Every structure is written in C-alpha cells, then in structure tokens.
Amino acid sequence: MVGLVGRLWNLQYKSIVKEASGKTLAVAKFFCVLHVTNTYLCTFALAYGPSMVPTFNLTGDMYLAERLSIKFGKVGPGDVVLLRSPESPRKVMVKRLLGLESHSITYVVDPMKSDRCDTIVVPKGHVWVEGDNIYNSRDSRQFGPVPYGLLEGKVFCKVTTFLSLAHLMLNFDAVNCTSSLSQPKNKRRQSLYNFNCYIWIAEQSRKAQSSWIKIEMDERQCKTYIWPPKEFGSLMKSGMKDPDL
Amino acid sequence: MVGLIGRLWNLQYKSIVKEASGKTLAVTKFFCVLHVTNTYLCTFALAYGPSMIPTFNLTGDMFLAERLSIKFGKVSPGDIVLLRSPESPRKVMVKRLLGLESHSVTYVVDPMNSDRCDTIVVPKGHVWVEGDNIYNSRDSRQFGPVPYSLIEGKVFCKIWPPKEFGSLMKSGMKDPDL
Numbered sequence: 137m138v139g140l141v142g143r144l145w146n147l148q149y150k151s152i153v154k155e156a157s158g159k160t161l162a163v164a165k166f167f168c169v170l171h172v173t174n175t176y177l178c179t180f181a182l183a184y185g186p187s188m189v190p191t192f193n194l195t196g197d198m199y200l201a202e203r204l205s206i207k208f209g210k211v212g213p214g215d216v217v218l219l220r221s222p223e224s225p226r227k228v229m230v231k232r233l234l235g236l237e238s239h240s241i242t243y244v245v246d247p248m249k250s251d252r253c254d255t256i257v258v259p260k261g262h263v264w265v266e267g268d269n270i271y272n273s274r275d276s277r278q279f280g281p282v283p284y285g286l287l288e289g290k291v292f293c294k295v296t297t298f299l300s301l302a303h304l305m306l307n308f309d310a311v312n313c314t315s316s317l318s319q320p321k322n323k324r325r326q327s328l329y330n331f332n333c334y335i336w337i338a339e340q341s342r343k344a345q346s347s348w349i350k351i352e353m354d355e356r357q358c359k360t361y362i363w364p365p366k367e368f369g370s371l372m373k374s375g376m377k378d379p380d381l
Numbered sequence: 382m383v384g385l386i387g388r389l390w391n392l393q394y395k396s397i398v399k400e401a402s403g404k405t406l407a408v409t410k411f412f413c414v415l416h417v418t419n420t421y422l423c424t425f426a427l428a429y430g431p432s433m434i435p436t437f438n439l440t441g442d443m444f445l446a447e448r449l450s451i452k453f454g455k456v457s458p459g460d461i462v463l464l465r466s467p468e469s470p471r472k473v474m475v476k477r478l479l480g481l482e483s484h485s486v487t488y489v490v491d492p493m494n495s496d497r498c499d500t501i502v503v504p505k506g507h508v509w510v511e512g513d514n515i516y517n518s519r520d521s522r523q524f525g526p527v528p529y530s531l532i533e534g535k536v537f538c539k540i541w542p543p544k545e546f547g548s549l550m551k552s553g554m555k556d557p558d559l
Contacts, residue, residue: 168413175420222528223506261468283467285531 178202179289181218183230187267187274191216192230199230201289211263211290213239218289219265222279228288231265231275237284239264247271256281263287423447424534426463428475432512432519436461436549437475443541444549446534456508456535458484461549463534464510467524473533476520480509482529492516501526508532 184196192199201218205211213234221227235241235258242255247270258264262281267273276282429441437444446463450456458479466472480486486509487500493516503509507526512518521527538548 165410165413168417172413172416220528220530221506222530223504225506225529259468261466261470283465283528283531284470285465285467286528 176203176207179218180295181228181230181289181291186272187269188216188230188232189269189272191232191268198295199291200293200295201291203289205290206287211287212236216291217265217287218291219282220286220288222282222286230291231267231273233263234266234276235264237262243277244270245277261285421448421452424463426473426475426534426536431517432514433461433475433477434514434517436477436513437539438542442539442545444536444539446536448534450535451532456532457481461536462508462510462532463536464527465531465533467527467531475536476510476512476518478508478532479511479521482507484509488522489515490522 179201181199181201182196183192183199184194186194206217211217211233213236215233216230217233218228218230221229234243237258237260239258240255241258241264242253243264243266245252245254256264258281261284263284264276264281266275266277270277424446425443426446427441427443428437429439431439451462456462456478458481460478461475462478463473463475466474479488480503482503482505484503485500486503487498488509488511490497490499501509503526506529508529509521509526511520511522515522536549539545
C-alpha cells in the first residue's frame, strides 16, 4: 500500500520536474537568441545628458544601434556611435564620430572661454569623437583619440516606446527636475515647451554663460517636458556638425 | 498509380526535411551554448611572437583565458591579460598587466639602447601592460596606457605544449612592485 502511494507520488513529481525543466529550457533558448541578436546585430540604447543636444534630448531618448558596421569597419565621419568610455569602463556613451585614423581634425579647444582651435592627426587604430553640444560635452577634446576597439555600435534610428517614457520618469532625478509626467491637455503647448527648452539651451550655450546646474534649475519650469513622438525617424548623417570641420 | 507514388515520395521528403531541420537545430543550440561559454566564461587563445618570452614560446602556445575576473574588475598587477590592440582593432594580444589606474609605473624606455627609466601615473580607467621580453615587445611603452575596456580576458592556464601544461603563477619574470 505504502509502496503504491510512493510510486504514484514519484510519478507526479517526475512529471512536474520534467515540465518545469522543459519550460525553463525554452525560456533559456529564447533569451539566448535575444542575446545573440543584441550582441551582433542590433541593440537598444537609452541616451541622456546634455552632450548631444539638439540631436538627442537632455532627458533621454531611446535609439536603435546596429553592430554590424562596426565589425566590418563601415563607419565614417558624421555617424553617431555608441562607445565605451575610456575613463569609466562601465559607462557607454553616445557621441558623433568626426575622424578616423590618419584624419586631420580641427577642433575648438574650449568654446566657453575662447575661440582657439587646435589641429590633431588621429593616430592609427583610433577615432575622434565629439558631442554635438561642444559647450557641455566630455569627449575626445578632453580624453584624446579613442581606440577603435571601444566602439560598440552605430546609432541609426530613434524610437518611441513606452519603455523610453518609463526611463524618462526615472531620469527626472538625474536632471533634478520635479515635474510630473502628466499629459498636457494641449499637445501643441507641450511641443512648444520642448521647442522653447531647446532654444533656451542653445542660446545659453552660445552666450557661454550657462552651466549644467543652471540648466537643471530651469528645467523645472518646463513642467510637461515629454519627448515628442514626431521626431521618430532615422538620423540623417547631416546632423549639426560639419564632419569636415 | 502516379498519385500513390507521388504521395509516397512526399512522405519520404517530409521526414527527411524534418530530420535535417531537427539535427540542424540541435547543432545550432550546441554552438550557441559554446559561444556563450566562450564569450562570458572561458576561451582558448593561441599566442605567438617574441614579446612574452620566456613565459610563452616564440612559435606559439595555447592557453585558457577566463573572462569573469575582467567583468568584475578582479585583475591586478602581475596578471597576464588578453587585450585588443589599440593600434589594430582586429588584433588581440597577450601582455602582462603592470599597473592599474592611479598606479605609478616605472619602466625602461628603450632597453636595447640605454638604461633610462621613466615613471608615469596611469590615468583613470586605463591600465599599463608590458611584455615579459621588454627587448622585443610592442606594449604600453610605445602606445601608452590602454583603456580598461580593451582587456578581453585573464590568462590562467597553459595547455599546449603538453609538458608545459599548468597554471601560470603570478610570480613571473616581472616584479609587479617595480
């Protein structure tokens, strides 16, 4: 009697274990495929910060970056690239590629203070990257040419997803902004806020009087700063920077 | 009659295709697992060249390199590391790590010509690598400190030639405190 109950219980247990392991294996296989696609084909990236204004928003945008062109060496000046920071190995940053190896780059050393330019020849195996917002960007002008092996992807498309909105909510702490993410009643007013924000930042940068802290404080006035979906689309090479500069 | 033969042929064809796709899937899954292990756990490497004599031979040694300690930042001076060359992005080279960020490294600038030494403080996020055979090695003395992200693995065991099989001790040729 006990033996029969024991065998029945074993049978039930075995089938549960078998089903659980089968389902786990299926999930593991799915994640493997997702991971391989992420590493070798195409990946999402969330970029925030002031260094690529106005191409990318201050508070964060989500992009698709593909990895194949890096592996085949088909990047050129003018491309927006994802690269691992040479100063902080755990950080990945987004900048615009301005020069490949043996290109001669002329750059403005410190646009906040003076108009002094400097020219450098990019050494072998390295690239020169700069942010579009040269007034507030930590790039090759500070840490020098970056080895090509640090490039991780080439950004080709901006996307709107609910995910990016969620990240936007989280990143409000990063910019010290206390506004809520409520939808404005008037969508036109919302995009006007964004537009005004961009113009304000650009103007302040040009006047060379702004600092990162000041931008943060005035962000609070842009209460409904929601990234507009109408900017969906591929990023053209002809961005803000003249690659031949 | 023709219809019967046709149906028989279809049946045979379907089973062959099913078996082939099943086997291909199994092989693909195996390679996926192999690839994930290779990328995240442990990899083979074949190193040749004069820059790491006598630790590694001129004509090529095979060894195992693991990738976990790199991801967790558990490398230290004296380790042999695999790193991507900052001058040729497609080349991976093997050198000994001599200094992490903010370490002060003293190195002989050109041992073939003179005994002149130079000291440098390794900047943030970078490491200093040198070959064991400083007379014939292209390393940080030529191309400067290397960003930490270019390190790909830490060598821990030599597997070929068989009589040199064994783990590579930290106490190699170089005094890490030099």
